[in-house]
Amino acid sequence: MKTVKRFMGEFYKVPKIALGSLFLALMLLALPLAVLADNLINDVIVGGNDTIVAGGNTTVSYRINATGGDGQPGCNASDGTPATITLNIPPGVTASANTLVFTQCNVFQPVTFSASVPGNYAITVANIADPGPGTYRNQADFTLHVLPPPDSTPPVISAQVVGTLGNNGWYVSDVQVSWIVIDPESAISSMSGCDPATINVDTAGQTFTCTATSAGGTASQSVTIMRDATAPTISGSASPGPNGNGWNNSDVTVSFICGDNLSGVASCGPDQLLSSEGAGQSVVGTAVDHAGNSASAVVGGINIDKTPPAVTVTGVSQGAFYYAGAVPTVGCGTSDTLSGVAVPATLSITGGNGNVGTFTATCAGALDYAGNGSSASVTYSVIYNWNGFFQPVDNLPTLNRVKAGSAIPVKFSLGGNQGLAIFAPGYPKSQIIDCQTGTFVSDIEETVTAGQSMLSYEPSKDMYVYAWKTDRSWGGTCRQLIVLLNDGTAAKLANFNFTR
Known part of the structure; x- marks a missing residue:
């Protein structure tokens, strides 16, 4: 039985020896330096x-090249004891196989490598195992280069707009435009x-364009910027205008005119x-432009008095009776609680018959400062x-004989000397009863006087005396x-x- 040892990039088949044979061991240690290997x-x-692009793959083929002269002639792998190659596959790399078995030389065995993360990966041979004789030299380590994928899209451009955005896409402040x-x-x-x-500065629309190029x-x-930071204009007026005293005596319409140039x-x-x-009434009007800017105007100092002044006839009352010589003093009263009295009412008295009769006292011509006019009248009698x-x-009912x-x-008495013109025209008169x-049984007849003096007044007695001259022919009749x-x-x- 033999084992394969790696030394200085080469793998060797080493026979088992006795541990006591020091010389043989030393010879075996020196052997790689003197022999050749497959x-x-x-x-x-x-x-x-x-080299691949991330996400791609590549195929690398491995083979054993026989060199001979390593103690076993010909191909070590074809001697009946195949060579097993173990690859070291680093993390991030996927291989279609990490173990290859060779039974002959010069026959390629492909391995497909793939990776999705760009980088450089060392693909090395971890071990070559062959139980038979002969040695192997590893010349198959390499670096797998994984490149980023090619750029197929242009740069991404975004505008950064900083400012106070009003209404309808208008900015109402200074605006800063920058780009990412x-x-x-x-x-x-x-x-x-x-x-x-x-x-x-205000603008109806200023366009900025950023252009960028990459691989x-x-x-x-x-981006188009519309800026309107200027408030609209507004002015107001009141109609009708006040009179010379600053007052109106009718409804007032307050109108506003607004403008905006942008x-x-x-x-x-x-x-x-x-x-x-x-x-002191006032109205506030507000102008708002399409950007959201606003401005206000006040139309003030509006004084409205639609109520005429109050006019009264003083001293006498409507429908009252007063004795001649005892009539209260007639006058006019004028008041106005809002705008005030500009012209007081003046008195005029009409009617009557001298100092008696039915009179009408009129207070007219009153005006307040708003121009409202008023008058009043009272009808009274003096008897x-x-x-x-x-x-x-x-x-009556006595029948005087x-x-x-x-x-x-x-x-008779009239309560003082009222003068001698006290009778109604044609009176006194008499009639048969x-x-x-x-x-009465006949028409009224005018009286005749005794002498030429019909009426007199005696001041000491406050008495009027009317001398009624009767006619002798009236004897045996009654008269009133x-x-x-x-x-x-x-x-x-x-x-x-x-x-x-």
């Missing part, structure tokens, strides 16, 4: 089948337009109708303070005296029975 070789071509260019398969050989850029080809990437106006206002009264007839005439043709002093029922004053009150009546 060669284990392969067909590796440097730069050829020793990568190609994991091959080096970038050239770049154009890929330098960083800053956009610090995989050329690629380009473009991205354009997206919204404006809104317009607003002010209908409520109040001082005489009539207290009935005095003696010698008795008041007098002699026909006599002058009857008809006395039925002496039993008191109903009708005294109608010019103050609009009802007639004052007294009944008389005339004797002959």
